[in-house]
Amino acid sequence: MASKARHTDRRTDALSRERIVATAVELLDAAGADGLTFRALSAELRTGAGAIYWHVANKSELLGAATDAVLAGATTVAEATPEAEVRALALGLFDAIDEHPWLAGQLAQGPWKSEALRIFERLGQRVQALGVPGPAQFTSATALMLFIVGAASQNAANAANAAELRRAQPDASRTALLAGESTMWEGLDPGDYPFLHDIAGQLREHDDREQFLAGVDLILAGIAALRPQA
């Protein structure tokens, strides 16, 4: 999204912080959270390992910068109602985490900085627009943020699992793979897990995106119940 000048300037442009972060995102996307290594990064940038430390304090800061870079283009919203805006923000985050699964681990611990904080702020504004009384606004915005990040992360983890299964048996059909996934649930003793056994059927034919939006709506319904009048 936010990548201009992709491969045109190959040779010897300056080693800027911007270029470091962009390359870090590429590595993270290509090889996951473990793929980002100062050695791999310096090799890709055709420089020494220590050179990166002149532009970036440490790996944690680099991961934070990569997160911000991706999140920056992920959520632009202009909808008719506050509810629709919340759904649009939620879907934007969902898709961003789906495309960049390593975001999950990054957002899990401390969404409260820079770009993530901006998203939280925007959710809060919509909560205010929905007429939630003051003391409950923080609770409502937090519930939305936690559900969105958590559910999107789960989805990304599931997708990663499915990808691994696909790598293990590349010839299996899609339905066979889905069946393989739900085996995890159906193998459980129905006596010990009656609820999971009950919903195993739905699980086999659910749409992740729909499920996600249904969850957002569930919380929006709870928020609606907080308003002074029904």
Place this chain on the structure above:
Amino acid sequence: MASKARHTDRRTDALSRERIVATAVELLDAAGADGLTFRALSAELRTGAGAIYWHVANKSELLGAATDAVLAGATTVAEATPEAEVRALALGLFDAIDEHPWLAGQLAQGPWKSEALRIFERLGQRVQALGVPGPAQFTSATALMLFIVGAASQNAANAANAAELRRAQPDASRTALLAGESTMWEGLDPGDYPFLHDIAGQLREHDDREQFLAGVDLILAGIAALRPQA
């Protein structure tokens, strides 16, 4: 909680998987997620590093076993109403993560195994007891689980931050520390962050546990709205 025979059997009892996991939990509690090292663990157990691998496949499995061991004693529930049972389950998880902050990172990616799955199952049973129609049951239980784990993890992260601040300035008063925390929010430009600026006041004097329960009630309210009749 689940620790019998704490320091009595010091000398040369067999190196069981149980003892390995218990010692791993001790290390995790004492020094955080980074504190668990095969070298530190084998030193504590007065054995070789490789010996542990005879009882445990790898670090990931060891972390999973440690998670299960802690979670096993965390949530026993017998309450009058399904709502009360959900709150009790939620508080049990909240306290467990508060006592063992490393649980957060473990539960973040894939609560869907062993003990965490048991908790999800129990939440689902209460959702069914609340009269939620079939197709919405999975969504409801998932929303509860994600909020509980996410919010408790946030709380643990905040507590860790506060502890670090306390270590940096050990003589500061509690109110000064809280003020230092909320500085992060109040330092933001009110023009760019009107919502965060609005709620900064509440943030200074909130109770984490109360906020958490309010969030659980918010989702319960959303679930109540899903029932056929109001």
Place this chain on the structure above:
DNA sequence: ACCTGAACACCGTTCAAGT
């Protein structure tokens, strides 16, 4: 069957030395 501990293939980070 179970344990030992050196060895392997990695990490993030630092730092003298270069330009």
Place this chain on the structure above:
DNA sequence: ACCTGAACACCGTTCAAGT
């Protein structure tokens, strides 16, 4: 001011060798 790359202090994991 910015870059180099060897060196340091670690990791998880393996595996011949022991009992």
